[in-house]
Amino acid sequence: MDTFDAIQRRQSVRSYLPTPVPEGLLSRVLEAARLAPSASNRQPWHFIIVKDIGKREAIAKSGLYGKFMVGSPVVIVGCGDKEVSPKWYAIDTAIALENIVIAAAGEGLGTCWIGSFEEATVKELLKIPERYGVVAMLTLGYPKEGLDVNWKTLRLSRNRKKLEDITSLEEFGTPL
Numbered sequence: 535m536d537t538f539d540a541i542q543r544r545q546s547v548r549s550y551l552p553t554p555v556p557e558g559l560l561s562r563v564l565e566a567a568r569l570a571p572s573a574s575n576r577q578p579w580h581f582i583i584v585k586d587i588g589k590r591e592a593i594a595k596s597g598l599y600g601k602f603m604v605g606s607p608v609v610i611v612g613c614g615d616k617e618v619s620p621k622w623y624a625i626d627t628a629i630a631l632e633n634i635v636i637a638a639a640g641e642g643l644g645t646c647w648i649g650s651f652e653e654a655t656v657k658e659l660l661k662i663p664e665r666y667g668v669v670a671m672l673t674l675g676y677p678k679e680g681l682d683v684n685w686k687t688l689r690l691s692r693n694r695k696k697l698e699d700i701t702s703l704e705e706f707g708t709p710l
């Protein structure tokens with residue numbers, strides 16, 4: 535699948551098959567994170583792969599909108615080192631997480647970003663050192679519905695701003 539295809543097919547998946555993610559595929563999407571760009575190449579990120587159901591339940595309980603992580607075989611917790619990159623740790627970690635999202639879509643895997651969690655709870659549960667911030671999490675697994683279902687319709691009907699409303703030529707407000 536080419537990159538643009540993967541970007542078009544991607545959608546937030548909140549319902550997963552219990553099928554485990556093969557280790558080879560997990561390594562591949564993590565490699566996509568490892569290769570991400572970062573400010574001054576500081577690579578301030580650290581990714582915790584959480585498969586344990588007890589841990590997933592505890593994390594899910596800490597937020598309102600991530601309950602479905604209980605049903606996803608893998609949760610990836612994206613942490614950023616504030617000491618290594620005080621200004622850019624969150625952006626760098628987010629870029630790496632999005633690399634995972636796109637790579638996963640290319641492999642037929644579903645993901646969903648999760649920002650709904652209680653950071654202190656997650657840090658304690660996963661023994662994350664003080665200097666790290668928990669930037670965001672991703673669920674990862676095989677979508678219950680499959681990524682191919684109606685993806686064209688989905689793309690067409692997707693609620694996004696129009697390109698002309700989010701772009702300018704040369705100066706803010708001049709139409710492209």
Ligand SMILES: Cc1cc2nc3c(=O)[nH]c(=O)nc-3n(C[C@H](O)[C@H](O)[C@H](O)COP(=O)(O)O)c2cc1C
Nearest residue numbers: 544545546547548599600646647648649650651670
């Ligand atoms: C930083 C970030 C945090 C998000 N947090 C959540 C979340 O906690 N729970 C959830 O169900 N979706 C979450 N989402 C997914 C968005 O709701 C979703 O990307 C958006 O509605 C667009 O839908 P799509 O991803 O299917 O295109 C988050 C997305 C981002 C980028």
